[in-house]
Amino acid sequence: MQDLARVRWDDIRLFLAVYRYGTFGQAAQRLGLNISTVSRRLSALEAVLGDQLFERTRDGVVATPMGERALAPAEAMEAALGRLVRDLSADESEVEGVVRLSVAPGMADVFIAPALVRLRAKHPRLRIELDASVRASDLTRHEADLAVRVIEPRGADLVITKLVSTRWVAAAAPALVAATGPVSSWQQVPWIGWDDDLATMPAARWLARCVPDADIALRTSHFGSQLAAVGAGLGAALLPTPYLAVCGLSPLSYARALEPDVAEWPVDTLWLVGHRALRSAPRVAAVWSFLLEELRAPGDAAG
Incomplete structure:
Protein backbone atom coordinates (compact mmCIF):
# COMPACT_ATOMS: atom_id res chain seq x y z
CA MET A 1 0.00 0.00 0.00
CA GLN A 2 1.36 3.46 -0.92
CA ASP A 3 2.34 5.77 1.93
CA LEU A 4 2.46 9.04 0.03
CA ALA A 5 3.04 11.04 3.20
CA ARG A 6 6.59 9.70 3.12
CA VAL A 7 7.31 11.28 -0.28
CA ARG A 8 9.60 14.28 0.14
CA TRP A 9 10.36 17.14 -2.25
CA ASP A 10 14.04 16.11 -2.29
CA ASP A 11 12.95 12.71 -3.65
CA ILE A 12 10.86 14.37 -6.37
CA ARG A 13 13.77 16.65 -7.26
CA LEU A 14 15.99 13.59 -7.56
CA PHE A 15 13.42 11.85 -9.78
CA LEU A 16 13.29 14.90 -12.09
CA ALA A 17 17.07 15.05 -12.36
CA VAL A 18 17.30 11.37 -13.30
CA TYR A 19 14.50 11.76 -15.87
CA ARG A 20 16.01 14.86 -17.48
CA TYR A 21 19.64 13.75 -17.58
CA GLY A 22 19.03 10.08 -18.35
CA THR A 23 21.80 8.63 -16.17
CA PHE A 24 22.49 8.36 -12.46
CA GLY A 25 25.94 9.86 -13.04
CA GLN A 26 24.75 13.10 -14.63
CA ALA A 27 21.89 13.43 -12.14
CA ALA A 28 24.30 12.90 -9.24
CA GLN A 29 26.66 15.55 -10.62
CA ARG A 30 23.81 18.03 -11.02
CA LEU A 31 22.54 17.42 -7.47
CA GLY A 32 25.96 17.28 -5.81
CA LEU A 33 25.50 13.67 -4.70
CA ASN A 34 27.29 10.42 -5.42
CA ILE A 35 25.82 7.81 -7.73
CA SER A 36 25.16 5.27 -4.97
CA THR A 37 23.12 7.84 -3.02
CA VAL A 38 21.03 8.64 -6.11
CA SER A 39 20.41 4.93 -6.75
CA LEU A 53 9.97 4.67 -12.15
CA PHE A 54 12.85 3.70 -14.46
CA GLU A 55 14.23 0.70 -16.26
CA ARG A 56 17.98 0.50 -15.68
CA THR A 57 19.98 -0.12 -18.88
CA ARG A 58 23.66 -0.23 -19.78
CA ASP A 59 23.41 3.23 -21.32
CA GLY A 60 21.40 4.87 -18.55
CA VAL A 61 17.75 4.79 -17.56
CA VAL A 62 14.43 4.78 -19.44
CA ALA A 63 11.22 5.91 -17.78
CA THR A 64 8.61 3.23 -17.18
CA PRO A 65 4.89 3.97 -17.71
CA MET A 66 4.79 4.84 -14.00
CA GLY A 67 7.71 7.25 -14.51
CA GLU A 68 5.98 8.93 -17.46
CA ARG A 69 2.79 9.37 -15.40
CA ALA A 70 4.78 10.84 -12.53
CA LEU A 71 6.56 13.45 -14.64
CA ALA A 72 3.83 16.06 -15.09
CA PRO A 73 2.78 16.08 -11.38
CA ALA A 74 6.45 16.23 -10.36
CA GLU A 75 7.09 19.21 -12.63
CA ALA A 76 3.91 20.85 -11.31
CA MET A 77 5.40 20.50 -7.80
CA GLU A 78 8.63 22.05 -9.07
CA ALA A 79 6.78 24.97 -10.64
CA ALA A 80 4.66 25.48 -7.50
CA LEU A 81 7.77 25.53 -5.34
CA GLY A 82 9.33 28.06 -7.70
CA ARG A 83 6.28 30.30 -7.36
CA LEU A 84 6.32 29.92 -3.56
CA VAL A 85 9.98 30.87 -3.28
CA ARG A 86 9.53 33.79 -5.67
CA ASP A 87 6.44 35.13 -3.93
CA LEU A 88 7.88 34.85 -0.41
CA SER A 89 11.31 36.20 -1.25
CA ALA A 90 12.07 39.85 -0.74
CA ASP A 91 14.31 39.72 -3.82
CA GLU A 92 13.64 38.39 -7.27
CA SER A 93 14.39 34.68 -7.58
CA GLU A 94 17.67 33.79 -9.25
CA VAL A 95 17.09 32.47 -12.75
CA GLU A 96 19.30 29.46 -13.34
CA GLY A 97 19.28 26.03 -14.88
CA VAL A 98 18.71 24.50 -18.30
CA VAL A 99 15.93 25.44 -20.73
CA ARG A 100 15.57 23.33 -23.85
CA LEU A 101 14.25 25.40 -26.76
CA SER A 102 12.94 23.97 -30.04
CA VAL A 103 13.07 26.28 -33.07
CA ALA A 104 13.17 25.72 -36.83
CA PRO A 105 16.72 25.81 -38.28
CA GLY A 106 16.52 29.10 -40.19
CA MET A 107 15.07 31.03 -37.28
CA ALA A 108 17.56 29.44 -34.88
CA ASP A 109 20.52 30.48 -37.04
CA VAL A 110 19.46 34.00 -37.95
CA PHE A 111 17.42 35.24 -34.98
CA ILE A 112 17.65 33.04 -31.88
CA ALA A 113 21.33 32.11 -31.61
CA PRO A 114 22.57 35.71 -32.10
CA ALA A 115 20.04 36.99 -29.56
CA LEU A 116 21.24 34.64 -26.82
CA VAL A 117 24.06 37.04 -25.95
CA ARG A 118 21.39 39.44 -24.65
CA LEU A 119 19.66 36.69 -22.69
CA ARG A 120 23.01 35.65 -21.22
CA ALA A 121 23.68 39.23 -20.14
CA LYS A 122 20.38 39.27 -18.22
CA HIS A 123 20.66 35.79 -16.73
CA PRO A 124 24.26 34.54 -16.66
CA ARG A 125 23.34 31.33 -14.80
CA LEU A 126 20.82 30.28 -17.43
CA ARG A 127 21.79 27.54 -19.90
CA SER A 133 16.16 20.31 -36.15
CA VAL A 134 13.42 20.22 -38.77
CA ARG A 135 11.53 17.65 -36.69
CA ALA A 136 9.24 19.35 -34.18
CA SER A 137 9.95 18.36 -30.57
CA LEU A 146 9.60 25.89 -25.00
CA ALA A 147 9.13 25.98 -28.76
CA VAL A 148 8.48 28.44 -31.57
CA ARG A 149 6.08 26.90 -34.07
CA VAL A 150 4.56 27.88 -37.43
CA ILE A 151 1.57 25.58 -36.93
CA ILE A 160 0.28 29.14 -26.42
CA THR A 161 0.64 32.78 -27.46
CA LYS A 162 0.92 34.42 -30.87
CA LEU A 163 4.21 36.11 -31.70
CA ALA A 171 13.77 38.15 -52.85
CA ALA A 172 17.32 38.15 -54.20
CA ALA A 173 20.68 39.83 -53.76
CA PRO A 174 20.47 43.59 -54.46
CA ALA A 175 22.78 43.28 -57.48
CA LEU A 176 20.57 40.61 -59.08
CA VAL A 177 17.42 42.66 -58.38
CA ALA A 178 19.01 45.74 -59.96
CA ALA A 179 20.28 43.81 -62.99
CA THR A 180 16.92 42.13 -63.60
CA GLY A 181 14.68 45.13 -63.04
CA PRO A 182 10.91 44.65 -62.81
CA VAL A 183 10.19 41.11 -63.97
CA SER A 184 7.29 40.46 -66.31
CA SER A 185 7.74 36.71 -65.95
CA TRP A 186 9.07 34.77 -62.97
CA GLN A 187 11.17 32.77 -65.43
CA GLN A 188 13.41 35.81 -65.94
CA VAL A 189 15.45 34.90 -62.87
CA PRO A 190 17.00 31.65 -61.63
CA TRP A 191 15.45 30.27 -58.44
CA ILE A 192 16.51 28.56 -55.25
CA GLY A 193 13.99 25.81 -54.42
CA TRP A 194 13.19 23.18 -51.83
CA ASP A 195 14.13 19.53 -52.10
CA ASP A 196 11.50 16.79 -52.35
CA ASP A 197 11.27 16.20 -48.59
CA LEU A 198 9.75 19.67 -48.11
CA ALA A 199 7.85 19.87 -51.40
CA THR A 200 4.54 20.25 -49.54
CA MET A 201 5.59 23.52 -47.87
CA PRO A 202 3.44 26.46 -49.02
CA ALA A 203 6.50 28.24 -50.44
CA ALA A 204 7.54 25.14 -52.39
CA ARG A 205 4.00 24.65 -53.68
CA TRP A 206 3.87 28.28 -54.85
CA LEU A 207 7.09 27.86 -56.81
CA ALA A 208 5.86 24.64 -58.42
CA ARG A 209 2.48 26.20 -59.29
CA LEU A 227 19.99 32.12 -47.61
CA ALA A 228 23.70 31.87 -48.43
CA ALA A 229 23.00 31.06 -52.08
CA VAL A 230 20.50 33.91 -52.44
CA GLY A 231 22.90 36.32 -50.75
CA ALA A 232 25.69 35.29 -53.13
CA GLY A 233 23.50 36.11 -56.13
CA LEU A 234 22.83 32.54 -57.32
CA GLY A 235 19.11 33.16 -57.68
CA ALA A 236 15.88 34.35 -56.11
CA ALA A 237 13.86 32.55 -53.46
CA LEU A 238 10.60 32.91 -51.62
CA LEU A 239 11.58 33.96 -48.08
CA PRO A 240 9.86 35.28 -44.93
CA THR A 241 10.04 39.08 -44.88
CA PRO A 242 12.12 39.49 -41.66
CA TYR A 243 15.08 37.67 -43.22
CA LEU A 244 15.52 40.30 -45.94
CA ALA A 245 16.81 43.09 -43.71
CA VAL A 246 18.97 40.80 -41.58
CA CYS A 247 20.56 39.07 -44.59
CA GLY A 248 20.90 42.16 -46.81
CA LEU A 249 18.43 40.98 -49.47
CA SER A 250 15.94 42.92 -51.59
CA PRO A 251 12.43 42.07 -52.83
CA LEU A 252 12.05 41.43 -56.54
CA SER A 253 10.25 44.11 -58.53
CA TYR A 254 7.45 42.74 -60.68
CA ALA A 255 4.94 43.84 -63.31
CA ARG A 256 1.26 44.33 -62.43
CA ALA A 257 0.38 41.26 -64.47
CA LEU A 258 2.05 39.11 -61.79
CA GLU A 259 -0.04 40.48 -58.90
CA PRO A 260 -2.40 37.44 -58.86
CA ASP A 261 0.65 35.25 -58.18
CA VAL A 262 1.91 37.68 -55.54
CA ALA A 263 -1.45 37.48 -53.77
CA GLU A 264 -0.76 33.78 -53.23
CA TRP A 265 2.52 34.28 -51.36
CA PRO A 266 2.20 32.40 -48.04
CA VAL A 267 1.70 34.01 -44.64
CA ASP A 268 3.14 32.32 -41.55
CA THR A 269 1.99 32.86 -37.99
CA LEU A 270 4.58 32.15 -35.31
CA TRP A 271 3.45 30.74 -31.97
CA LEU A 272 5.35 30.54 -28.69
CA VAL A 273 4.48 27.29 -26.92
CA GLY A 274 5.26 25.98 -23.46
CA HIS A 275 4.14 23.23 -21.11
CA ARG A 276 1.57 24.50 -18.60
CA ALA A 277 3.27 22.77 -15.66
CA LEU A 278 6.56 24.58 -16.36
CA ARG A 279 5.32 27.98 -17.52
CA SER A 280 5.88 29.66 -14.12
CA ALA A 281 9.24 28.03 -13.36
CA PRO A 282 11.70 30.97 -13.13
CA ARG A 283 14.11 29.60 -15.76
CA VAL A 284 11.26 28.98 -18.25
CA ALA A 285 9.45 32.23 -17.46
CA ALA A 286 12.65 34.19 -18.13
CA VAL A 287 13.13 32.64 -21.58
CA TRP A 288 9.42 33.01 -22.38
CA SER A 289 9.54 36.75 -21.63
CA PHE A 290 12.78 37.15 -23.57
CA LEU A 291 11.35 35.47 -26.68
CA LEU A 292 8.28 37.72 -26.52
CA GLU A 293 10.54 40.78 -26.41
CA GLU A 294 12.73 39.56 -29.27
CA LEU A 295 10.16 38.11 -31.66
CA ARG A 296 6.79 39.72 -31.06
CA ALA A 297 5.75 42.44 -33.48
CA PRO A 298 5.30 45.88 -31.88
CA GLY A 299 1.67 46.52 -30.98
CA ASP A 300 0.64 42.89 -30.60
CA ALA A 301 -1.23 42.00 -27.43
CA ALA A 302 0.76 40.59 -24.55
CA GLY A 303 0.42 36.91 -23.68
Whole structure:
Protein backbone atom coordinates (compact mmCIF):
# COMPACT_ATOMS: atom_id res chain seq x y z
CA MET A 1 0.00 0.00 0.00
CA GLN A 2 1.36 3.46 -0.92
CA ASP A 3 2.34 5.77 1.93
CA LEU A 4 2.46 9.04 0.03
CA ALA A 5 3.04 11.04 3.20
CA ARG A 6 6.59 9.70 3.12
CA VAL A 7 7.31 11.28 -0.28
CA ARG A 8 9.60 14.28 0.14
CA TRP A 9 10.36 17.14 -2.25
CA ASP A 10 14.04 16.11 -2.29
CA ASP A 11 12.95 12.71 -3.65
CA ILE A 12 10.86 14.37 -6.37
CA ARG A 13 13.77 16.65 -7.26
CA LEU A 14 15.99 13.59 -7.56
CA PHE A 15 13.42 11.85 -9.78
CA LEU A 16 13.29 14.90 -12.09
CA ALA A 17 17.07 15.05 -12.36
CA VAL A 18 17.30 11.37 -13.30
CA TYR A 19 14.50 11.76 -15.87
CA ARG A 20 16.01 14.86 -17.48
CA TYR A 21 19.64 13.75 -17.58
CA GLY A 22 19.03 10.08 -18.35
CA THR A 23 21.80 8.63 -16.17
CA PHE A 24 22.49 8.36 -12.46
CA GLY A 25 25.94 9.86 -13.04
CA GLN A 26 24.75 13.10 -14.63
CA ALA A 27 21.89 13.43 -12.14
CA ALA A 28 24.30 12.90 -9.24
CA GLN A 29 26.66 15.55 -10.62
CA ARG A 30 23.81 18.03 -11.02
CA LEU A 31 22.54 17.42 -7.47
CA GLY A 32 25.96 17.28 -5.81
CA LEU A 33 25.50 13.67 -4.70
CA ASN A 34 27.29 10.42 -5.42
CA ILE A 35 25.82 7.81 -7.73
CA SER A 36 25.16 5.27 -4.97
CA THR A 37 23.12 7.84 -3.02
CA VAL A 38 21.03 8.64 -6.11
CA SER A 39 20.41 4.93 -6.75
CA ARG A 40 19.53 4.22 -3.12
CA ARG A 41 17.15 7.17 -2.75
CA LEU A 42 15.44 6.44 -6.06
CA SER A 43 14.90 2.81 -5.02
CA ALA A 44 13.42 4.04 -1.73
CA LEU A 45 11.04 6.35 -3.62
CA GLU A 46 9.98 3.49 -5.89
CA ALA A 47 9.32 1.37 -2.81
CA VAL A 48 7.05 4.07 -1.37
CA LEU A 49 5.18 4.43 -4.69
CA GLY A 50 4.92 0.69 -5.13
CA ASP A 51 6.26 0.60 -8.69
CA GLN A 52 9.41 1.19 -10.74
CA LEU A 53 9.97 4.67 -12.15
CA PHE A 54 12.85 3.70 -14.46
CA GLU A 55 14.23 0.70 -16.26
CA ARG A 56 17.98 0.50 -15.68
CA THR A 57 19.98 -0.12 -18.88
CA ARG A 58 23.66 -0.23 -19.78
CA ASP A 59 23.41 3.23 -21.32
CA GLY A 60 21.40 4.87 -18.55
CA VAL A 61 17.75 4.79 -17.56
CA VAL A 62 14.43 4.78 -19.44
CA ALA A 63 11.22 5.91 -17.78
CA THR A 64 8.61 3.23 -17.18
CA PRO A 65 4.89 3.97 -17.71
CA MET A 66 4.79 4.84 -14.00
CA GLY A 67 7.71 7.25 -14.51
CA GLU A 68 5.98 8.93 -17.46
CA ARG A 69 2.79 9.37 -15.40
CA ALA A 70 4.78 10.84 -12.53
CA LEU A 71 6.56 13.45 -14.64
CA ALA A 72 3.83 16.06 -15.09
CA PRO A 73 2.78 16.08 -11.38
CA ALA A 74 6.45 16.23 -10.36
CA GLU A 75 7.09 19.21 -12.63
CA ALA A 76 3.91 20.85 -11.31
CA MET A 77 5.40 20.50 -7.80
CA GLU A 78 8.63 22.05 -9.07
CA ALA A 79 6.78 24.97 -10.64
CA ALA A 80 4.66 25.48 -7.50
CA LEU A 81 7.77 25.53 -5.34
CA GLY A 82 9.33 28.06 -7.70
CA ARG A 83 6.28 30.30 -7.36
CA LEU A 84 6.32 29.92 -3.56
CA VAL A 85 9.98 30.87 -3.28
CA ARG A 86 9.53 33.79 -5.67
CA ASP A 87 6.44 35.13 -3.93
CA LEU A 88 7.88 34.85 -0.41
CA SER A 89 11.31 36.20 -1.25
CA ALA A 90 12.07 39.85 -0.74
CA ASP A 91 14.31 39.72 -3.82
CA GLU A 92 13.64 38.39 -7.27
CA SER A 93 14.39 34.68 -7.58
CA GLU A 94 17.67 33.79 -9.25
CA VAL A 95 17.09 32.47 -12.75
CA GLU A 96 19.30 29.46 -13.34
CA GLY A 97 19.28 26.03 -14.88
CA VAL A 98 18.71 24.50 -18.30
CA VAL A 99 15.93 25.44 -20.73
CA ARG A 100 15.57 23.33 -23.85
CA LEU A 101 14.25 25.40 -26.76
CA SER A 102 12.94 23.97 -30.04
CA VAL A 103 13.07 26.28 -33.07
CA ALA A 104 13.17 25.72 -36.83
CA PRO A 105 16.72 25.81 -38.28
CA GLY A 106 16.52 29.10 -40.19
CA MET A 107 15.07 31.03 -37.28
CA ALA A 108 17.56 29.44 -34.88
CA ASP A 109 20.52 30.48 -37.04
CA VAL A 110 19.46 34.00 -37.95
CA PHE A 111 17.42 35.24 -34.98
CA ILE A 112 17.65 33.04 -31.88
CA ALA A 113 21.33 32.11 -31.61
CA PRO A 114 22.57 35.71 -32.10
CA ALA A 115 20.04 36.99 -29.56
CA LEU A 116 21.24 34.64 -26.82
CA VAL A 117 24.06 37.04 -25.95
CA ARG A 118 21.39 39.44 -24.65
CA LEU A 119 19.66 36.69 -22.69
CA ARG A 120 23.01 35.65 -21.22
CA ALA A 121 23.68 39.23 -20.14
CA LYS A 122 20.38 39.27 -18.22
CA HIS A 123 20.66 35.79 -16.73
CA PRO A 124 24.26 34.54 -16.66
CA ARG A 125 23.34 31.33 -14.80
CA LEU A 126 20.82 30.28 -17.43
CA ARG A 127 21.79 27.54 -19.90
CA ILE A 128 20.04 27.08 -23.25
CA GLU A 129 19.88 23.81 -25.16
CA LEU A 130 18.80 24.80 -28.69
CA ASP A 131 17.12 22.09 -30.78
CA ALA A 132 17.27 23.44 -34.33
CA SER A 133 16.16 20.31 -36.15
CA VAL A 134 13.42 20.22 -38.77
CA ARG A 135 11.53 17.65 -36.69
CA ALA A 136 9.24 19.35 -34.18
CA SER A 137 9.95 18.36 -30.57
CA ASP A 138 6.97 17.06 -28.61
CA LEU A 139 6.40 19.32 -25.60
CA THR A 140 3.78 16.99 -24.15
CA ARG A 141 6.50 14.34 -23.89
CA HIS A 142 8.90 16.94 -22.47
CA GLU A 143 11.30 16.78 -25.40
CA ALA A 144 11.57 20.57 -25.03
CA ASP A 145 10.55 23.19 -22.48
CA LEU A 146 9.60 25.89 -25.00
CA ALA A 147 9.13 25.98 -28.76
CA VAL A 148 8.48 28.44 -31.57
CA ARG A 149 6.08 26.90 -34.07
CA VAL A 150 4.56 27.88 -37.43
CA ILE A 151 1.57 25.58 -36.93
CA GLU A 152 -0.52 26.36 -33.85
CA PRO A 153 -0.30 23.34 -31.53
CA ARG A 154 -3.26 22.00 -29.59
CA GLY A 155 -3.34 20.42 -26.15
CA ALA A 156 -4.74 21.06 -22.70
CA ASP A 157 -1.24 20.81 -21.23
CA LEU A 158 0.15 23.57 -23.48
CA VAL A 159 0.28 27.35 -23.06
CA ILE A 160 0.28 29.14 -26.42
CA THR A 161 0.64 32.78 -27.46
CA LYS A 162 0.92 34.42 -30.87
CA LEU A 163 4.21 36.11 -31.70
CA VAL A 164 3.84 37.56 -35.19
CA SER A 165 2.39 36.98 -38.66
CA THR A 166 4.94 37.12 -41.48
CA ARG A 167 4.48 37.19 -45.23
CA TRP A 168 6.83 35.41 -47.62
CA VAL A 169 8.17 37.46 -50.56
CA ALA A 170 10.30 36.80 -53.62
CA ALA A 171 13.77 38.15 -52.85
CA ALA A 172 17.32 38.15 -54.20
CA ALA A 173 20.68 39.83 -53.76
CA PRO A 174 20.47 43.59 -54.46
CA ALA A 175 22.78 43.28 -57.48
CA LEU A 176 20.57 40.61 -59.08
CA VAL A 177 17.42 42.66 -58.38
CA ALA A 178 19.01 45.74 -59.96
CA ALA A 179 20.28 43.81 -62.99
CA THR A 180 16.92 42.13 -63.60
CA GLY A 181 14.68 45.13 -63.04
CA PRO A 182 10.91 44.65 -62.81
CA VAL A 183 10.19 41.11 -63.97
CA SER A 184 7.29 40.46 -66.31
CA SER A 185 7.74 36.71 -65.95
CA TRP A 186 9.07 34.77 -62.97
CA GLN A 187 11.17 32.77 -65.43
CA GLN A 188 13.41 35.81 -65.94
CA VAL A 189 15.45 34.90 -62.87
CA PRO A 190 17.00 31.65 -61.63
CA TRP A 191 15.45 30.27 -58.44
CA ILE A 192 16.51 28.56 -55.25
CA GLY A 193 13.99 25.81 -54.42
CA TRP A 194 13.19 23.18 -51.83
CA ASP A 195 14.13 19.53 -52.10
CA ASP A 196 11.50 16.79 -52.35
CA ASP A 197 11.27 16.20 -48.59
CA LEU A 198 9.75 19.67 -48.11
CA ALA A 199 7.85 19.87 -51.40
CA THR A 200 4.54 20.25 -49.54
CA MET A 201 5.59 23.52 -47.87
CA PRO A 202 3.44 26.46 -49.02
CA ALA A 203 6.50 28.24 -50.44
CA ALA A 204 7.54 25.14 -52.39
CA ARG A 205 4.00 24.65 -53.68
CA TRP A 206 3.87 28.28 -54.85
CA LEU A 207 7.09 27.86 -56.81
CA ALA A 208 5.86 24.64 -58.42
CA ARG A 209 2.48 26.20 -59.29
CA CYS A 210 3.46 29.70 -60.41
CA VAL A 211 6.92 29.07 -61.87
CA PRO A 212 6.57 25.55 -63.34
CA ASP A 213 9.32 26.08 -65.90
CA ALA A 214 11.69 27.85 -63.52
CA ASP A 215 15.45 27.66 -63.90
CA ILE A 216 16.18 26.00 -60.53
CA ALA A 217 19.79 26.85 -59.80
CA LEU A 218 19.74 25.02 -56.44
CA ARG A 219 17.43 22.71 -54.57
CA THR A 220 18.08 22.26 -50.86
CA SER A 221 15.94 21.87 -47.76
CA HIS A 222 18.68 23.44 -45.64
CA PHE A 223 17.41 26.96 -45.06
CA GLY A 224 20.83 28.37 -44.16
CA SER A 225 22.20 27.17 -47.50
CA GLN A 226 19.28 28.80 -49.30
CA LEU A 227 19.99 32.12 -47.61
CA ALA A 228 23.70 31.87 -48.43
CA ALA A 229 23.00 31.06 -52.08
CA VAL A 230 20.50 33.91 -52.44
CA GLY A 231 22.90 36.32 -50.75
CA ALA A 232 25.69 35.29 -53.13
CA GLY A 233 23.50 36.11 -56.13
CA LEU A 234 22.83 32.54 -57.32
CA GLY A 235 19.11 33.16 -57.68
CA ALA A 236 15.88 34.35 -56.11
CA ALA A 237 13.86 32.55 -53.46
CA LEU A 238 10.60 32.91 -51.62
CA LEU A 239 11.58 33.96 -48.08
CA PRO A 240 9.86 35.28 -44.93
CA THR A 241 10.04 39.08 -44.88
CA PRO A 242 12.12 39.49 -41.66
CA TYR A 243 15.08 37.67 -43.22
CA LEU A 244 15.52 40.30 -45.94
CA ALA A 245 16.81 43.09 -43.71
CA VAL A 246 18.97 40.80 -41.58
CA CYS A 247 20.56 39.07 -44.59
CA GLY A 248 20.90 42.16 -46.81
CA LEU A 249 18.43 40.98 -49.47
CA SER A 250 15.94 42.92 -51.59
CA PRO A 251 12.43 42.07 -52.83
CA LEU A 252 12.05 41.43 -56.54
CA SER A 253 10.25 44.11 -58.53
CA TYR A 254 7.45 42.74 -60.68
CA ALA A 255 4.94 43.84 -63.31
CA ARG A 256 1.26 44.33 -62.43
CA ALA A 257 0.38 41.26 -64.47
CA LEU A 258 2.05 39.11 -61.79
CA GLU A 259 -0.04 40.48 -58.90
CA PRO A 260 -2.40 37.44 -58.86
CA ASP A 261 0.65 35.25 -58.18
CA VAL A 262 1.91 37.68 -55.54
CA ALA A 263 -1.45 37.48 -53.77
CA GLU A 264 -0.76 33.78 -53.23
CA TRP A 265 2.52 34.28 -51.36
CA PRO A 266 2.20 32.40 -48.04
CA VAL A 267 1.70 34.01 -44.64
CA ASP A 268 3.14 32.32 -41.55
CA THR A 269 1.99 32.86 -37.99
CA LEU A 270 4.58 32.15 -35.31
CA TRP A 271 3.45 30.74 -31.97
CA LEU A 272 5.35 30.54 -28.69
CA VAL A 273 4.48 27.29 -26.92
CA GLY A 274 5.26 25.98 -23.46
CA HIS A 275 4.14 23.23 -21.11
CA ARG A 276 1.57 24.50 -18.60
CA ALA A 277 3.27 22.77 -15.66
CA LEU A 278 6.56 24.58 -16.36
CA ARG A 279 5.32 27.98 -17.52
CA SER A 280 5.88 29.66 -14.12
CA ALA A 281 9.24 28.03 -13.36
CA PRO A 282 11.70 30.97 -13.13
CA ARG A 283 14.11 29.60 -15.76
CA VAL A 284 11.26 28.98 -18.25
CA ALA A 285 9.45 32.23 -17.46
CA ALA A 286 12.65 34.19 -18.13
CA VAL A 287 13.13 32.64 -21.58
CA TRP A 288 9.42 33.01 -22.38
CA SER A 289 9.54 36.75 -21.63
CA PHE A 290 12.78 37.15 -23.57
CA LEU A 291 11.35 35.47 -26.68
CA LEU A 292 8.28 37.72 -26.52
CA GLU A 293 10.54 40.78 -26.41
CA GLU A 294 12.73 39.56 -29.27
CA LEU A 295 10.16 38.11 -31.66
CA ARG A 296 6.79 39.72 -31.06
CA ALA A 297 5.75 42.44 -33.48
CA PRO A 298 5.30 45.88 -31.88
CA GLY A 299 1.67 46.52 -30.98
CA ASP A 300 0.64 42.89 -30.60
CA ALA A 301 -1.23 42.00 -27.43
CA ALA A 302 0.76 40.59 -24.55
CA GLY A 303 0.42 36.91 -23.68
